[in-house]
Amino acid sequence: MVLAALCWSTAGILIRLVDADPWAIVAWRSAIMAIAVTIGILSVQMRRTGSLSAGIGAAVTRFRDMGWAGVLSASLLATTFGLFVLAITRTSVGSTLVIMAATPFVVALLGWAFLGERPSRRTWMAMTVVLAGIAIMFGDGLGSGAWSGNLLALVVTVTFGVNTLVVRRHREVDMVPAVALGGFLSAIAAAPLAESLAVDAGSFAALALLGIVQLSIGLALFVAAVKRLTAADVSLIGTLETVLGPVWAWLGVGERPEPAVLVGGALVLGTLMLYTRSTRIGPAVTPAEA
Secondary structure, eight states: OHHHHHHHTTHHHHHHTOOSOHHHHHHHHHHHHHHHHHHHHHHHHHHHHSSHHHHHHHHHHHHHHTHHHHHHHHHHHHHHHHHHHHHHHHSOHHHHHHHHTTHHHHHHHHIIIIIOEEEOHHHHHHHHHHHHHHHHHTTTHHHHSOHHHHHHHHHHHHHHHHHHHHHHHTTTSOOHHHHHHHHHHHHHHHGGGOSOOOOOHHHHHHHHHIIIIIIIIHHHHHHHHHTTSOHHHHHHHTTHHHHHHHHHHHHHHOOOOOHHHHHHHHHHHHHHHHHHHHHTTSOSEEETTO
């Protein structure tokens, strides 16, 4: 899950490097991701079956077998893909990420209500400290950002939180095809809304990194992690994205973080390191019936 957060954290700086309108970014990013994941699925099935035709048939079966749970996850992901880019182009990277850092609360509450995963006191304490650190980092971010971008970021928080619950609720379902389907749905919806899909070589390189590394690899790691950890734990560890996003902006385009960002980031990283270590020692979730 930590590796997934590392991949996701590159979104802000890569989007800033793309010279295109938001809908074009959504279309290209989603399409590249969907194609990459589909190729990955096909490659795995070809190795297992030993032939192209059998591999294609097996890949189609994987898409079909995900059922309505997979379609629901794909729809939530498609919404998340599109609104995230729109949010980050209408407000600051910091504002977008700090709002999305509320995801652990959304996931924990929904997980408690629908999955019976009652967060332990340790989990609640960790989430509180993490959000305190994020508040220190971006104390002025929400006030300076555009309200429409902040609102979109809030919707992204909810859609991604709900998807986390869907994936965890249907652990028996192979959700990797849902990631690809979500990308195709997002690209199909966004392409007609773009002023132009033409991009220069530099922008396409950034889009390729967004689609392959930031989304494809990041979501593949996420799907693997969410079946092994509780919903709240996955979302909490994922807040590393909030800390690392400004770091990449600093290294990539010289946006030097303010002292508050460094202090808050250290608090978040320290808390997450202690928390992830403690989860190896004891359970982080109390069964609802206990």
